[in-house]
Amino acid sequence: MPELRQDPVTSRWVIIASERGRRPTDFEPAQEPERGGFCPFCPGNESTTPREIYAVRPGDGANWELRVIPNKFPVLQVEGNLDRAGDGIYDKMNGLGAHEVIIESREHNAQMADMPLEQIARVIGAYHERYIDLKRDFRFRYALIFKNQGEAAGASLYHSHSQLIALPVVPKRVQEELTGAKRHFDYKERCIFCDMLRQDLKDGARVVLENEDFVVLSPYAARFPFETWILPKAHQACFETISASQIHSFARILKNLLQRLKRVLNDPPFNYMIHTMPLQEGPNDYYHWHVEVIPKLTKVAGFEWGSGFYINPTPPEEATVFLREARVEREF
Amino acid sequence: MPELRQDPVTSRWVIIASERGRRPTDFEPAQEPERGGFCPFCPGNESTTPREIYAVRPGDGANWELRVIPNKFPVLQVEGNLDRAGDGIYDKMNGLGAHEVIIESREHNAQMADMPLEQIARVIGAYHERYIDLKRDFRFRYALIFKNQGEAAGASLYHSHSQLIALPVVPKRVQEELTGAKRHFDYKERCIFCDMLRQDLKDGARVVLENEDFVVLSPYAARFPFETWILPKAHQACFETISASQIHSFARILKNLLQRLKRVLNDPPFNYMIHTMPLQEGPNDYYHWHVEVIPKLTKVAGFEWGSGFYINPTPPEEATVFLREARVEREF
Numbered sequence: 001m002p003e004l005r006q007d008p009v010t011s012r013w014v015i016i017a018s019e020r021g022r023r024p025t026d027f028e029p030a031q032e033p034e035r036g037g038f039c040p041f042c043p044g045n046e047s048t049t050p051r052e053i054y055a056v057r058p059g060d061g062a063n064w065e066l067r068v069i070p071n072k073f074p075v076l077q078v079e080g081n082l083d084r085a086g087d088g089i090y091d092k093m094n095g096l097g098a099h100e101v102i103i104e105s106r107e108h109n110a111q112m113a114d115m116p117l118e119q120i121a122r123v124i125g126a127y128h129e130r131y132i133d134l135k136r137d138f139r140f141r142y143a144l145i146f147k148n149q150g151e152a153a154g155a156s157l158y159h160s161h162s163q164l165i166a167l168p169v170v171p172k173r174v175q176e177e178l179t180g181a182k183r184h185f186d187y188k189e190r191c192i193f194c195d196m197l198r199q200d201l202k203d204g205a206r207v208v209l210e211n212e213d214f215v216v217l218s219p220y221a222a223r224f225p226f227e228t229w230i231l232p233k234a235h236q237a238c239f240e241t242i243s244a245s246q247i248h249s250f251a252r253i254l255k256n257l258l259q260r261l262k263r264v265l266n267d268p269p270f271n272y273m274i275h276t277m278p279l280q281e282g283p284n285d286y287y288h289w290h291v292e293v294i295p296k297l298t299k300v301a302g303f304e305w306g307s308g309f310y311i312n313p314t315p316p317e318e319a320t321v322f323l324r325e326a327r328v329e330r331e332f
Numbered sequence: 333m334p335e336l337r338q339d340p341v342t343s344r345w346v347i348i349a350s351e352r353g354r355r356p357t358d359f360e361p362a363q364e365p366e367r368g369g370f371c372p373f374c375p376g377n378e379s380t381t382p383r384e385i386y387a388v389r390p391g392d393g394a395n396w397e398l399r400v401i402p403n404k405f406p407v408l409q410v411e412g413n414l415d416r417a418g419d420g421i422y423d424k425m426n427g428l429g430a431h432e433v434i435i436e437s438r439e440h441n442a443q444m445a446d447m448p449l450e451q452i453a454r455v456i457g458a459y460h461e462r463y464i465d466l467k468r469d470f471r472f473r474y475a476l477i478f479k480n481q482g483e484a485a486g487a488s489l490y491h492s493h494s495q496l497i498a499l500p501v502v503p504k505r506v507q508e509e510l511t512g513a514k515r516h517f518d519y520k521e522r523c524i525f526c527d528m529l530r531q532d533l534k535d536g537a538r539v540v541l542e543n544e545d546f547v548v549l550s551p552y553a554a555r556f557p558f559e560t561w562i563l564p565k566a567h568q569a570c571f572e573t574i575s576a577s578q579i580h581s582f583a584r585i586l587k588n589l590l591q592r593l594k595r596v597l598n599d600p601p602f603n604y605m606i607h608t609m610p611l612q613e614g615p616n617d618y619y620h621w622h623v624e625v626i627p628k629l630t631k632v633a634g635f636e637w638g639s640g641f642y643i644n645p646t647p648p649e650e651a652t653v654f655l656r657e658a659r660v661e662r663e664f
């Protein structure tokens with residue numbers, strides 16, 4: 001079973017995925033995921049994946065348009081109860097969690113940027129369904145939904161997919177946001193993300209897109225060139241309270257943004273992840289869920305690893321201009 | 333001038349290196365640094381680099397064996413005074429700092445693992461000299477010394493070199509270590525790194541190498557496969573208090589480790605960085621300087637960016653066995 005270990009100095013958790021047991025020769029340079037060859041995510045190969053957890057089969061139900069399955073090589077395992085233990089000055093837990101894959105389309109070559117709006121809304125809907133279901137499992141404290149596209153961004157299969165990992169602890173990056181947002185609220189009695197939105201919407205220089213429910217910003221202190229965040233316009237702490245109409249407006253703004261990134265940056269590898277409240281905590285006035293979208297354009301090197309500082313060679317205000325001016329299929 | 337901006341939620345600083353002004357088309361896929369072609373770090377091309385800050389010219393002084401120069405494309409600028417400013421809810425500073433390059437050898441093709449011990453000791457000696465000099469500049473609060481080898485680890489030139497970046501703030505990763513170490517000390521009145529060393533040296537399963545002054549550990553909660561840390565055996569808070577004999581024993585253990593990594597992992601790209609106390613704070617009983625060495629074998633993807641969790645597919649105890657069993661030139 002995988003093991004969660006905590007660094008005694010910084011309290012940072014890592015997953016030691018010993019089942020993967022990678023030996024030195026297993027680290028040959030990665031290849032861009034193959035477009036051809038056998039694909040376990042394609043229609044007809046359903047029997048080669050672990051048993052389906054969720055699916056969308058419109059109309060007569062003969063064909064699926066989206067499937068959710070457990071990851072065949074999970075980093076955490078779903079059986080058992082949380083077991084914490086010490087080893088001298090060190091602390092560990094068994095690697096309890098869930099690791100699911102959302103197969104976003106039956107089309108092997110479809111990229112999310114080019115999918116019909118309805119299909120992107122199904123993907124967001126599937127995130128929502130799975131999130132709600134995992135929330136019922138009190139062993140889990142956080143569910144991170146994310147997407148890797150392209151080999152440089154960590155994707156190992158070409159067929160478009162997202163992932164969901166449920167964890168028995170609240171991860172560090174999220175905890176830092178919660179702590180910072182709570183501190184601001186305690187001091188000002190306002191949501192810090194709402195404050196950012198208010199200032200940025202007034203100023204305009206970092207607003208890439210907006211529709212009735214969402215805004216895409218180039219954040220003021222973007223870590224990476226062309227990093228953007230998608231935030232609900234009105235205060236909303238938890239992703240799971242997204243409404244059916246918000247799912248559709250979210251799909252529209254996401255497609256619009258992904259098309260612009262694809263156009264401006266020549267189809268870049270990218271990651272996105274949803275940041276929301278911990279699973280077992282409800283809506284509140286201080287946190288604001290959002291999606292962080294990061295095109296993979298630069299290398300993280302010794303300076304970043306050593307300092308936690310990031311060097312961003314493209315000011316967010318300039319990235320905003322490039323993204324705003326990009327031509328897309330049509331306005332959404 | 334570059335700008336330091338702070339994320340209002342997490343207090344994370346980033347450097348907006350606007351002078352680099354990278355446009356979308358500047359992010360074409362990087363190439364492995366060229367071994368051939370013009371090299372500004374080679375003997376004969378000294379006039380193409382910014383003016384030398386430090387050099388080692390043994391014997392009659394005709395030939396240099398090591399040079400330190402300002403980075404031609406610095407991420408921070410050394411002139412002026414620190415100027416903090418607010419912009420509504422946002423905070424920024426001007427990008428004050430130093431960015432130096434240590435050219436480690438006159439040989440274009442020499443990798444550090446294969447350099448003579450004496451040359452590696454010169455490199456460590458140069459780190460020490462530059463560190464001591466920058467400590468006199470009270471505008472700087474931290475100096476990070478690091479090395480990137482190989483394109484995947486962020487190196488843009490082939491000729492072996494390290495870098496030093498002096499910053500007007502203590503970086504987040506270091507602050508986290510200081511805070512954690514201080515908390516442990518306040519509670520136990522012991523250095524947490526000394527506690528780790530005591531337990532790991534007794535246990536043995538994560539000890540890769542040791543000599544009279546230093547130990548190489550695979551840390552208990554290693555973030556990356558084959559990550560190792562080099563620590564002084566005896567308590568020592570600050571890198572700058574390294575003695576002449578420690579510089580030599582450090583060079584020996586570093587060469588030994590780099591040869592093992594090269595052998596076991598087939599000449600991997602890697603980063604290392606020195607973690608020490610902030611520049612203007614002296615020796616103490618709670619912190620312990622060390623070097624973190626990270627071979628670049630896996631991709632950082634959405635899960636890591638979103639959570640701050642790391643997934644390490646090689647248990648540190650297994651990495652230790654592979655590194656211990658590797659054959660090297662000779663024992664150091």
